[in-house]
Amino acid sequence: MRVAVVAEWGEGGRLRPLFDDGSPAGEAEQVPDLAAEVARREVAEAPRWVWASTAQVYPALVAAGARVARCHDVTLTEALLSGFEGRWGEPRSLGAAWARLRGLPVPADASTGTASAGAGHGARHGATGHGGAGGDTQSALFPTDDSGLPEGADPLDALLAVHERQRERLRAVAADGHGLWLLAAAESAGALTAEEMSHDGLPWSPRAHDELLTELLGPRPPAGTRPRRLQDLADRIEQAAGTPVNPDSPVQLLRALRTAGLPVTSTRSWELRGHDHPLIPLVLEYKELARLWGAHGWTWLDAWVRDGRFRPGYVVGGVVSGRWATNGGGALQIPKMIRRAAVADPGMRFVVADAAQVEPRILAAISGDVGLAEAAAGGDLYAGLAPLFGGDRARAKIALLAAMYGQTSGDAAQLLVTLRTRFPAAIGYVDAAAQAGEDGRIVRSVLGRTCPPASAGWRETVSGGAGGAEEVQAAGRAARDRGRFTRNFVIQASAADWAEILLVILRRRLTGIDGARLVFFQHDEVVVHCPAERAEEVSAAADAAAAEARRLLFGDTSVRFPLTTAVVESYGDAK
DNA sequence: TGACCAAGCGCC
């Protein structure tokens, strides 16, 4: 059973029961308190909730204590379907999908909010939309309507029509043997998970964070001045350079380095590391600490941590490969150094489960390469391959990464020859994906997430223009670039399929473990916050979820997807 | 002043 929901902000909402195929199973009903009604029906009927957008509807429900197990997110599903059907990037809001059904002019998607608008310093504090205490409760509870529906269109009718059509389209895709229906369900559940994690937050100790910063940078400085340690380094850099220089300015820094006699062409750390000069260690240390201060210093702490929780915003499906993105707080780029500040509550632990070597395992499973699957049946895949490379595990790793990412420089090409003869199916799989990209065709993940098509501009470049030497060169480069992209896409996107399935299965399993909550998800790693005495149970649930995800994606493959699991009091202690 | 770009670096 399904229930379609339209939230009418401040005035409850409207519901209508549906059959699984999307046809109505009862009359529409107006309810004064949407959260209460959702909570009641969730217990009584456990339906799949159908709504325009989880990101729009669910935060207010979660804030009101109404959590649900399953949903059908029309916007996310529309994105998956239109991508699969070769119309990648079409507006995917309910209004857009409805307009296409009706043959009406299709509205552009509403801007995705404050993500880019808030890039500046001052706006940062205002961008903490997710349930933060304080003055923006109003906007959190009553978001602007970005459904894209034209004036006068009935949102519930539109929702029903679009949902029913999406069910048909998913069935048609399934009939062709693709698992997009499963991905749509996982993506929808992923969106539920994302909002719940944003609401619950990652336990974060401002005190531990401050101590860490003070230890590395010196005490918190007055606004507008550098921390002591950083200022000290800046002074020594000027002294060593013999000229005034702001090390925060790549232009000035490059000029100073060259004046000092260093033949560098940029100020990138990896390039600087290749030179020997008294300035180099100072500059490298400055860069590292300046980044820490600028990106994850006290300003970040003030802006993103409230009541002992870091509450980032996640953007489900925000990356073309299906990885999530964030829209504030930089949750997916927390430096390892800073993770020490993520501290579990008293009596609680973090269970940090990290998928080991997912991408080569995905390659083994997706290509059905028997030899590689054998290597991936054990614990350390690269070690299993080492005998092929004179016992050198590191070379085995280089070879495999080169195969998945299209690297051709260095001795990668030579190593690839070995892989190609030994694992023809696996290498053939990624080579075919690369060829498809170079030809301007599309590729898909194991569950059917589809890469963007080649643009008209790309086709023009690749056709070689008038045929001058430079144009021919540009054509080859553009083709190879896209080949590398599609080569990587089939792996990265399939890994994202697997990880999202794992996440939502684990979410379901955790409902049976008292006090356990998902608090963080990062590409191939999940963090659960739970009572210490439940940690073993949670670890087992994560292992079970990984195995179940493998079965759902790859059936009876012999490839294993082991998790490296740590039970810790501080996130920084995991690995 | 705000919008936008580039350089650079954090994560996977």
Added chain:
DNA sequence: AAAGGGCGCTTGGTCA
């Protein structure tokens, strides 16, 4: 240890 693809975010710097 790095390479490769994918991102977000910061600062500096330019332009209107």
